[in-house]
Amino acid sequence: MTSRFADGLAVGPDLEEAAEAAIGQALSGLSAPAELVCFFICGEDPEDVARAGHRAMRMAPGAHVIGCSATGVIGDARGVELNPAVSAWAATLDGARVTPFALETLRTHDKFVVVGLPERVHDDRVAVILADPYSFPTDAFVERSGEVLGDLPLIGGLANGMRGRGSVRLFADGEVYEEGAIGVILGGPIAVSTVVSQGCRPIGPTMAVTRAEDNLLLELAGQPALGRLEDIVSGLEEDERELVASGLQIGVAMDEYAERHERGDFLIRGVLGIDPEREAVAIGDVLDIGRTVRFQVRDARTADEDLYELLDAHRQEHGSVDGALLFSCNGRGSSMFGSADHDPIAVRDTLGPIGVAGFFAAGEVGPVGGQNHVHGFTASLLVFSTPGDPAYDL
Numbered sequence: 001m002t003s004r005f006a007d008g009l010a011v012g013p014d015l016e017e018a019a020e021a022a023i024g025q026a027l028s029g030l031s032a033p034a035e036l037v038c039f040f041i042c043g044e045d046p047e048d049v050a051r052a053g054h055r056a057m058r059m060a061p062g063a064h065v066i067g068c069s070a071t072g073v074i075g076d077a078r079g080v081e082l083n084p085a086v087s088a089w090a091a092t093l094d095g096a097r098v099t100p101f102a103l104e105t106l107r108t109h110d111k112f113v114v115v116g117l118p119e120r121v122h123d124d125r126v127a128v129i130l131a132d133p134y135s136f137p138t139d140a141f142v143e144r145s146g147e148v149l150g151d152l153p154l155i156g157g158l159a160n161g162m163r164g165r166g167s168v169r170l171f172a173d174g175e176v177y178e179e180g181a182i183g184v185i186l187g188g189p190i191a192v193s194t195v196v197s198q199g200c201r202p203i204g205p206t207m208a209v210t211r212a213e214d215n216l217l218l219e220l221a222g223q224p225a226l227g228r229l230e231d232i233v234s235g236l237e238e239d240e241r242e243l244v245a246s247g248l249q250i251g252v253a254m255d256e257y258a259e260r261h262e263r264g265d266f267l268i269r270g271v272l273g274i275d276p277e278r279e280a281v282a283i284g285d286v287l288d289i290g291r292t293v294r295f296q297v298r299d300a301r302t303a304d305e306d307l308y309e310l311l312d313a314h315r316q317e318h319g320s321v322d323g324a325l326l327f328s329c330n331g332r333g334s335s336m337f338g339s340a341d342h343d344p345i346a347v348r349d350t351l352g353p354i355g356v357a358g359f360f361a362a363g364e365v366g367p368v369g370g371q372n373h374v375h376g377f378t379a380s381l382l383v384f385s386t387p388g389d390p391a392y393d394l
Contacts, residue, residue: 003029003030003031004030004031004091004092004094004384005091005322005324005355005384006026006027007026007029007089008021008087008088008090009022009025009076009086010086011083012085016048016051019039019052019055019056019059019086022039022075022088023039023088026089026090026355027060029355030090030092031092032092033092034060034062034063034090035063035064035093036091036186037056037065038067039053039056039065039066039086039088039089039171040070040073040074040086040087040088041056041067041068041069041086041169042069042081042085042162042359043069043162046069046163046168049069049167049169050169052086053171054176056088057171057174064100064184065172066172066173066182066184067170068130068359069160070159070359070360070361071160071161071362072330073358074326074344074359075088075344075356077341077356078340078341079328079334079339079341079343081334081340081360082162088357089323089357091323093186093190095188096186096188097121097186097187097190098184099121099184099186099187101172101184101185102175102181103136103141103183105135105136105180116180117148120149121187123188124187125152125153125187125190126154127149127183128183128186128325129156130156130157130159130170130181131170131180131181132159132168132170132177132179132181133158133168134164134165134179135180136179138181138363138365138374142372142373142374143373146371151370152185153194154366154367155194155325155366155381155382156361157327157358157361157362157364157365157380158364158365159359191385193382193383194366195310195314196310196364196368196375196380197303197311198267198368198377199306199307200251200298200302201296201302201306202251202295203294203295204235206292206293207220208221208290209287209292210222212286212288212289213280214286215284215286216281217280217283217293218278218279225280225281227279229281240297243298243299244297247298248295248297249295250269250270250271250296251266251267251293251295251296252266252268252287253294254370266296269285270283272284300337300338303337307343307346307379308346311346311347311349311351312350314351315350315351318383321352321354322354322355323354324354324355325357325382326344326347326357326358327359327379327381328343328364328380329360329364329378329379330360330362331377332377343379347381351383364380
C-alpha cells in the first residue's frame with residue numbers, strides 16, 4: 001500500500017536526538033521521497049529548540065521543511081504537553097506546488113505593513129501559517145487576508161515557547177526566525193479540505209444586535225444585553241449555569257439569512273465581562289448593528305461531541321483521507337479532556353490510521369463560513385485526500 005503521509009514522535013531531553021528520531025520515523029513511513037516536512041518542538045531552552053530545528057531541517061534536503069516551537073506537540077496518535085518532545089509529519093504530494101514564505105511586519109509613518117507573502121496563483125489551494133503571537137499581528141492579518149488572498153483558506157496556529165515572549169522559534173527551509181510568521185502555500189494537483197471544531201453549543205435564543213459601542217453589546221433584540229443574558233441563565237439547569245460561569249461564549253451567525261442557527265453555524269468569540277452600570281456585555285469582537293448572535297457554552301463533553309460530529313460528517317461527505325495536520329488549542333488537551341491524546345485519537349477514530357501531526361497552539365487559524373479567522377479552544381485540521389477526487393474542491 002502506498003503511503004503518501006506519515007508522522008513521527010520522539011520524547012526525551014536531548015532535543016536534537018528527538019528531532020532526528022521523529023523526522024526519521026516520518027520519512028521512513030513514506031513510499032517515496034518527501035516533498036513537504038513539518039515539525040514541532042517543545043523544549044525549555046529556545047537555543048536548544050533552535051539547534052534541534054536545524055537538525056530537523058538538514059534531514060530532508062530534497063523537501064520544503066517548516067516548523068515551530070510549541071508548549072506541546074502531537075504525533076503518533078499522542079499529545080505531549082510541557083515536556084521535551086518533537087513531532088514530525090512528512091508528505092509526498094505527487095507534484096503539487098509548494099511555495100514557502102516568511103512574513104515580517106514593517107512600520108510606516110502611520111501603520112504596520114506585512115511583507116513577504118507570495119503572489120497569488122489561480123490554482124493555489126490552501127496556505128499553512130505558523131506565527132509568533134508576540135511579534136506578528138496575526139488577528140489583523142488573518143481577518144483581512146481576503147483582501148490579498150481572496151478566497152484562499154488559511155490554516156495553522158500561533159507558535160509559543162516554554163519561556164513565553166522571546167522564546168518562539170520558527171523554521172523554514174534552513175532558516176530560523178525569532179519573530180514574524182512562516183508557512184507554505186500549496187497549489188496545483190492537490191486535494192485538501194479543512195475542519196474547524198470550535199467546541200461550543202448554543203443556549204438561549206438567537207438575537208439581533210440592536211445597539212453596540214466598540215466591543216460592548218448594549219442591546220440585544222431591543223433589550224439591555226445584560227438583562228437578556230440574565231434571563232437566559234436563569235432558565236438553565238444548575239449544571240448549565242456552572243458552565244456559564246466557567247466558559248461563556250457568544251456565537252456570531254455566519255449566515256444571516258439561514259432559517260435556523262444551531263451548533264456549528266456560528267463564529268465563536270469570548271465573553272470578556274459585563275458592565276452592570278450600562279447593562280452591557282463585553283465580547284472579544286466588534287459587531288455591527290443587525291448582526292445575529294447567540295450565547296454559547298463550552299465544556300469537555302460539548303467539545304468532544306463537536307469534534308467527532310464534524311469529523312464523522314467529513315468522512316461521510318468525502319470518504320477516506322490520507323493525512324492531516326492538526327492544530328489544537330493549548331487550552332484543550334489535558335486541561336479540558338483530562339488527556340493530551342484526545343484530539344489526535346478523535347482524528348484516528350474517525351478518519352482512520354492516517355499520518356497526523358501538529359502542535360498545541362496559542363491560537364488556531366482556520367476558515368469558518370468561508371472566511372479566515374483566528375480562534376481559541378479550537379481544533380483546526382488540514383485534511384489531504386487523493387488528488388482528482390471532485391469532493392475536495394475548496
